[in-house]
Amino acid sequence: MQPPRSRQGRRRRRPEPPRRPPAAPPPAVDSYEQGPYEQSPHEHNAPGPGRQRQSAPDPYGPGLYGPDPYGPDSYGGDSPRRHDPYQGSSGMGQDLDRAFVGASRSRTMFRIMVVIVVGVILLAGIAALGFLFFKPPGKGGAAVPRNDPGPKTSPKGQADSAPGTPPVVTPRRPVYIPARGTGRFYRPAAGAGRVYGRGKVMRYMVEVEGGIRQQPLVFAQTVDRILADPRGWTAGRKWGFKRVDSGPYDFVVRLASPGTVDKLCAAYGLETKGQVNCSGGKQVVVNLRRWLLLTTYYRGQPDDYHALVINHEVGHRLGFNHMTCPKKGRPAPVMQQQIFGLKGCRVNGWPYDRRGRFVTGPAVP
Known part of the structure; x- marks a missing residue:
């Protein structure tokens, strides 16, 4: 009996793995060669019994490199559209x-x-x-432009002037004469009138300052009546007159308070001191004080005095200068400053007499 060997030095044999049976040979394929990119038959998608072999993927198609950014995928092809930002x-x-x-x-x-x-x-x-x-229409009047001082290039003008203050008539009833009105002027609501006289037609307007309690229509009718009278400036057959309310005009007759008269006349270098009237440029300015208080020489004759005021100032506009009494007992010329004295003549408010003769007198230097 041999003694047992020690375990040292013994080599332990590993068990051999079981041998696998040889794999079945692949089915024969006529004239088929595996391409360089074709999958191996051992892949999971290799053709087997009952399955068809898949074609090799296109190295330039969507299977390998994704959708073609320049192909039909980007412009309406059948493949899904790529994301375009x-x-x-x-x-x-x-x-x-x-x-x-x-x-x-x-x-x-x-x-x-x-x-x-x-x-x-x-x-x-x-x-x-x-x-x-423009200003809003007032009582009995229509809106008109603001103060028109007239052409400033025309320094010529006429104002009644003499030493002292012209005498006036003390009214039986108090009259309203403010030192200054509103400074705005109103035309009558009634429209233009007819032409009076022959010759050159002078177009004129009539305006009344606000705040002086005078009706524009009443004043305009008075001016119309005076300029249309046969003893007026139409008797010379050189001028005709027509009142207008718009468009071009040759002069404007204004009834204003003493303070406003001073302001308007001063534009022509004329000094009125709140007492007299004036005519300058295209303006014929009538002082309310003179219009209402008359003068002692025309006591009880307001219509004749009003005719004197209008004819005298319009005469200046037509080119006439001041005159004086030609002879004692004769009618005073309308261009005479009758408010300061008659100098022996009789009162007269018309440029022509009833026979159509011009009432004249020596010129005042």
């Missing part, structure tokens, strides 16, 4: 389109706002000009 409802292109549309709308709204603002400014300017140059 400039397309779609939430792409960059839509954002830019919305930005452009918003900017266009903003510009349109800005232009509309500019048009509205400019329109409001223009309307405000027109309203301001209307307020400055």
Whole structure:
């Protein structure tokens, strides 16, 4: 009996793995050669019994490199469209389109706002000009332009002037004569009148200052009656007269307060001191004080004195200067300053007598 071996030095044999049966040979394929990119028959998709072999993938098709960014995938092909950051409802292109549309709308709204603002400014300017140059119609009158001092290039003018204050008639009833009116003038609501006389037609307007309690229509009718009288300036057959309320005119007859008369006449270098009338440029200015208080030489004859005032100042507008009494007992010329004295002549408020003869006298130097 041999003694047992020690376990040291013994080599332990590993069990051999079981042998696998040889794999079945692949089926024969006529004239088929495996391409360089064809999958091995041992892959999971290798053709087996009942399965057809798959064709090799196209190295330039979508199977290997994804959709062609320049092929039909990007422009309506059958393959799924790739994601384009400039397309779609939430792409960059839509954002830019919305930005452009918003900017266009903003510009349109800005232009509309500019048009509205400019329109409001223009309307405000027109309203301001209307307020400055026109006034609202007053009682018995229509709105007229603000004070027109007449042509400033015409320094020629005439005003009644003499030492002292012209005498006036003390009225039985107090009359309203303010020192200054509103400075705004009103024309009568009635329109233009007919032409009186022959010769050159002189177009005139009639205006009354506001705040002096005188009716424009009443004053205009008085002026019309005086200029149309056969003893007036039409008797010479050189001038005709027509009252107008718009358009060009040759002169304007204004009834104004003493303070306003001083202001209007001063524009022509004339000094009236609130006592007398004047004529300068296209303006025939009648002092309310003179119109209502008359003069002691015409006491009880207001119509004749009113004729003297209008004919005297319109005579200046026609080019006549002051005259004086030709002879004692004769009618005083209408161009004589009768409010300061008659110098032996009789009162007379007309440039012509009833026979159509011009009443004249020596010129005053």
